[in-house]
Amino acid sequence: MRGWQLAAAALLGVASVAAFAPLAWFPLLWLTLGGCYWLLNRVRTAGAGALLGGAFGLGFFGAGVSWVYVSLSVFGGMPMAAAAGATLAFCAYLALFPALAGALFVRFAPGPRLARALFFAALWALSEWLRGVLFTGFPWLAIAYSQTPPSPLAGFAPLAGVVGVGLLSALLAALLMELLSGLLPRGAAIRAGQRRVLSGFPLLPLLAVALLLAGGASLRTINWTAAQGAPFSVALLQGNVAQDVKWRPETFAESLSTYHRLALDHPARLTVLPETALPVFYERAPRDYLEELARLAAREDGDLVFGIVTGDGERYANTALSLGVSPAQRYAKSHLVPFGEFTPPGFSWFMHALDIPMSDFTPGEAKQAPLAIAGQQVAINICYEDLFGSEIIRALPQATLLVNLSNVAWFGDSLAPAQHLQIAQMRALETGRMMLRATNTGMTAIVGVDGHVQAVLPPFTRDALTGEVQGYSGTTPYVRWGDVPALLLAVLLLGLGALRRRSGHY
Known part of the structure; x- marks a missing residue:
């Protein structure tokens, strides 16, 4: 792994904060998290995956919860250097969760592109859930919060809550990156004058992206209460x-x-x-x-x-x-x-x-x-x-x-x-x-x-x-069932990914 990959991961994490309020550029999250997914697919060891995920997380939380420094220094009376150190330590702790997701993804992700995208989404959702419950929890900046209206994914919130919307957000990010990666060779082939349809054209990711966006938009029209x-x-x-x-x-x-x-x-x-x-x-x-x-x-x-x-x-x-x-x-x-x-x-x-x-x-x-x-x-x-x-x-x-x-x-x-x-x-x-x-x-x-x-x-x-x-x-379904369905789905996707790690597409 090279230094530019760590720097790129950290910058993607910093940029992800703009997907949240007050800017609320919600599609940006799909691109930045998709970029993290792309980087993880290009390393071979769990240690490298942990470093990439940790770098993304450090940039993400370092920019997104920098206000912790204000509370410690300005209003808490802590010396500036100590407040800065405590804030950095806190952000480093939060970065452990994407680091864990990155390590497990590189170590255990299956081969087929759709299976990998699902595996990544499940890991990311579970890592955020863990961050929200461990040591009383700190779920601030869970990626689902970037998908409040007008994001079409907001339509899934009454069904699956923040864990489910986070899973679908990570899935959409991975699918978009698979889609972009699959289109690049096709463009090169066309420039070379080849007319055949490439066998690697990402039809399944394209269909899945369309279903996610259309499904979420349709759900927004339902009055649950x-x-x-x-x-x-x-x-x-x-x-x-x-x-x-x-x-x-x-x-x-x-x-x-x-x-x-x-x-x-x-x-x-x-x-x-x-x-x-x-x-x-x-x-x-x-x-x-x-x-x-x-x-x-x-x-x-x-x-x-x-x-x-x-x-x-x-x-x-x-x-x-x-x-x-x-x-x-x-x-x-x-x-x-x-x-x-x-x-x-x-x-x-x-x-x-x-x-x-x-x-x-x-x-x-x-x-x-x-x-x-x-x-x-x-x-x-x-x-x-x-x-x-x-x-x-x-x-x-x-x-x-x-x-x-x-x-x-x-x-x-x-x-x-x-x-x-x-x-x-x-x-x-x-x-x-x-x-x-x-x-x-x-x-x-x-x-x-x-x-x-x-x-x-x-x-x-x-x-x-x-x-x-x-x-x-x-x-709403979420009021009735809470986070259980989304968590079970995430665990099921991890299990399927592990079973199909060396199998074909599904």
Whole structure:
């Protein structure tokens, strides 16, 4: 293996980030990942495959999650060199998963081109699934997220979820590369004056590509869920409180005043404030202020949800509470962020280097009932939790609406807020439910049941996003079966590939 191959793999990884939000050039992913597949087909050892996959991953994550450095250095208080080293180490860890896929592909891939493409897609999907579950999981930048609308592959999300769409995205990338590789000799033969049809013409890859694109586009026309009840008004409040002053006592009154004013000026049946919008323990929050929020919600015979920390200082939870005409209810975040909300065993030394307030939360129950508010059954998820589709569906089909409370001010003016909104689009597609997002600094948005962003506030502005939304009932195949069918398909493809490694085409 030559140096240019490693450099090419790393550059392809970097370029792949443009397939995701905010640029969202979704077809680019098919070409860049296809390029990685092409490179892997030109090495002969598992070690070389691991190096190529790792180089792709290092470029991909180094560019795509560079915002981790912002949280560690700018807001976490870590020295710049240490923050850069920690970010690089984190990206190197994430790169191990494409490295594993690359090594196994080169070592075990079957000979026929269609079989190789299927084998590659299965390996890539399983490596991403593993990344999403190991050590509590980090599925950010799973390739399926690049295929939200208008990508035709978004049509497969209600059936197979992010794992299935990732498998099909990798398959399409490999098939396109097989198609391009097969066409090149044909062009050379024509220039040489040969008129015969080459036996190697990639008819099967061409047919498979057409079926994937047409099938996904057709599935986009299916309504998997149905509207339930009448539309109702919502107000999603974006306070734009800078992270470096959010928890300072001298800014406490200003934070409360900001959200009171936004709620006062934008009456709605359902009002949603961001994660930890009130920077104080609930037990110490001014009672008259909470009563005033409840009164504002009652104007529209509605309810208000806000983020706050509950607990006694020793054990505390990242919580969403409701106030208004419905009985008060709560949701406690269950999937906590490593190093941000809890300290993994053996890493207390690392947390001592950071200046992150309240970084040892107690998780809530894994399965919590939706909040019965504003005439809906609302499934709350807090910030990072919406990365885990298999956990979101625990509240379904009972839930009629998804609501996310976030604070991504930790990552500044980076790619993170736009990428996070794209993740919310995938959750809406998988569940057949609208997703409402109330964030501190962006991106506060209303996502339709079809995965399209219906409205969004500009980041780093103080405003309220208002609109009419709709509850939905019903069950998509993904809600019913979760990731199981996609995982079984991936394992089956690996098994078939192993069995046919030395056999003919199929």
